[in-house]
Amino acid sequence: QVQLVESGGGLVQPGGSLRLSCAASGSIFSIYAMGWYRQAPGKQRELVAKSTSGGSTNYVDSVKGRFTISRDNAKNTVYLQMNSLKPEDTAVYYCNALVVVTMGGSIRNYWGLGTQVTVSS
Secondary structure, three states, rough: OOOEEEEEEEEEOOOEEEEEEEEEEEEEEEEEEEEEEEEOOOOOEEEEEEOOOOOOEEEOOOHOOOEEEEEEEEOOOOEEEEOOOOHHHEEEEEEEEEEEEEOOOOOEEEEOEEEEEOOOO
């Protein structure tokens, strides 16, 4: 079993900043990729940012230049630094990881429970 635990969400004013963290634990052999998705009420879930074990990253266009994803591979942790936040960034943010599990070497997707980010004056 693999668990993902997010933290760092909250309420901020427009233009403010937050840093989200996601720690993976459990039967992990290696992690190919970790990323962040978000879903606002009435909207489809979308990929916000992703980081692979090879060091590549990608972002949805709406957050480029404002958000930065980073990883600490030794801690199986991914971060999302969010700057210049806008009201349209308001959503539940979910951590996702593509994991090679220790037993059998299967590759599986895992999800965290989500953390609320609200940007409002």
